[in-house]
Amino acid sequence: MLDAGCGTGFYTKWLVEQGADVLGVDVSEKMLSHAVEAVSDQAEFERADLGEPLDFATECSFGGVVSALALGYIEN
Numbered sequence: 001m002l003d004a005g006c007g008t009g010f011y012t013k014w015l016v017e018q019g020a021d022v023l024g025v026d027v028s029e030k031m032l033s034h035a036v037e038a039v040s041d042q043a044e045f046e047r048a049d050l051g052e053p054l055d056f057a058t059e060c061s062f063g064g065v066v067s068a069l070a071l072g073y074i075e076n
Protein backbone atom coordinates (compact mmCIF):
# COMPACT_ATOMS: atom_id res chain seq x y z
CA MET A 1 0.00 0.00 0.00
CA LEU A 2 1.07 3.55 -0.65
CA ASP A 3 0.26 6.11 2.06
CA ALA A 4 0.48 9.34 0.07
CA GLY A 5 1.01 12.29 2.39
CA CYS A 6 1.51 10.01 5.38
CA GLY A 7 2.21 12.79 7.88
CA THR A 8 3.10 11.33 11.25
CA GLY A 9 2.19 7.84 10.05
CA PHE A 10 -1.25 7.42 11.64
CA TYR A 11 -2.66 5.42 8.70
CA THR A 12 0.69 3.84 7.88
CA LYS A 13 0.69 2.31 11.33
CA TRP A 14 -2.91 1.14 11.00
CA LEU A 15 -2.18 -0.46 7.62
CA VAL A 16 0.88 -2.23 9.03
CA GLU A 17 -1.26 -3.53 11.90
CA GLN A 18 -3.65 -4.97 9.29
CA GLY A 19 -0.71 -6.86 7.76
CA ALA A 20 0.04 -4.61 4.77
CA ASP A 21 3.45 -3.77 3.36
CA VAL A 22 3.43 0.01 3.30
CA LEU A 23 5.45 2.81 1.75
CA GLY A 24 4.68 6.17 3.33
CA VAL A 25 5.62 9.33 1.46
CA ASP A 26 5.44 12.94 2.53
CA VAL A 27 6.99 16.21 1.43
CA SER A 28 7.94 17.14 5.00
CA GLU A 29 11.11 15.63 6.50
CA LYS A 30 9.80 16.61 9.92
CA MET A 31 6.57 14.65 9.41
CA LEU A 32 8.56 11.69 8.10
CA SER A 33 10.77 11.67 11.17
CA HIS A 34 7.66 11.50 13.38
CA ALA A 35 6.31 8.68 11.19
CA VAL A 36 9.54 6.69 11.50
CA GLU A 37 9.36 7.15 15.26
CA ALA A 38 5.74 5.95 15.37
CA VAL A 39 6.05 3.01 12.99
CA SER A 40 9.71 2.13 13.42
CA ASP A 41 11.07 -0.20 10.73
CA GLN A 42 7.74 -1.89 10.06
CA ALA A 43 7.16 0.32 7.00
CA GLU A 44 9.28 2.18 4.48
CA PHE A 45 9.29 5.94 4.11
CA GLU A 46 10.49 8.25 1.37
CA ARG A 47 10.33 11.98 0.91
CA ALA A 48 8.20 12.82 -2.14
CA ASP A 49 6.22 15.78 -3.43
CA LEU A 50 2.82 14.61 -4.61
CA GLY A 51 2.69 17.66 -6.86
CA GLU A 52 5.46 16.13 -8.96
CA PRO A 53 5.76 12.80 -10.80
CA LEU A 54 6.68 10.15 -8.23
CA ASP A 55 10.12 8.69 -8.73
CA PHE A 56 10.73 6.00 -6.14
CA ALA A 57 14.18 4.78 -5.18
CA THR A 58 13.23 1.21 -6.03
CA GLU A 59 10.89 -0.12 -8.69
CA CYS A 60 7.55 -0.88 -7.09
CA SER A 61 3.81 -1.21 -7.62
CA PHE A 62 0.92 -0.82 -5.20
CA GLY A 63 -2.22 -2.78 -4.46
CA GLY A 64 -3.88 0.35 -3.16
CA VAL A 65 -3.37 3.95 -2.16
CA VAL A 66 -4.44 5.76 0.98
CA SER A 67 -4.26 9.53 1.01
CA ALA A 68 -5.94 11.03 4.05
CA LEU A 69 -6.29 14.81 4.26
CA ALA A 70 -3.34 15.34 1.92
CA LEU A 71 -4.65 15.92 -1.61
CA GLY A 72 -6.20 19.24 -0.58
CA TYR A 73 -2.64 20.59 -0.28
CA ILE A 74 -1.78 19.66 -3.88
CA GLU A 75 -2.48 22.26 -6.55
CA ASN A 76 -2.84 19.76 -9.44
Ligand SMILES: C[S@@+](CC[C@H](N)C(=O)[O-])C[C@H]1O[C@@H](n2cnc3c(N)ncnc32)[C@H](O)[C@@H]1O
Nearest residue numbers: 005006007010026027028049050068069070073
Ligand atom coordinates in the same frame (compact mmCIF):
# COMPACT_ATOMS: atom_id res chain seq x y z
C1 LIG B 1 -3.32 17.02 7.43
S1 LIG B 1 -1.80 16.12 7.23
C2 LIG B 1 -2.46 14.44 7.07
C3 LIG B 1 -1.43 13.41 7.41
C4 LIG B 1 -1.92 11.96 7.43
N1 LIG B 1 -2.35 11.52 6.11
C5 LIG B 1 -3.03 11.75 8.44
O1 LIG B 1 -4.18 11.61 8.04
O2 LIG B 1 -2.73 11.74 9.65
C6 LIG B 1 -1.35 16.51 5.53
C7 LIG B 1 0.01 15.98 5.11
O3 LIG B 1 0.20 16.23 3.72
C8 LIG B 1 1.56 16.53 3.54
N2 LIG B 1 1.73 17.24 2.28
C9 LIG B 1 1.35 18.50 1.97
N3 LIG B 1 1.70 18.81 0.73
C10 LIG B 1 2.34 17.71 0.23
C11 LIG B 1 2.96 17.42 -1.03
N4 LIG B 1 3.01 18.32 -2.02
N5 LIG B 1 3.52 16.20 -1.20
C12 LIG B 1 3.50 15.27 -0.20
N6 LIG B 1 2.92 15.50 1.00
C13 LIG B 1 2.36 16.70 1.22
C14 LIG B 1 1.92 17.37 4.76
O4 LIG B 1 3.34 17.43 4.97
C15 LIG B 1 1.17 16.64 5.86
O5 LIG B 1 1.96 15.65 6.46
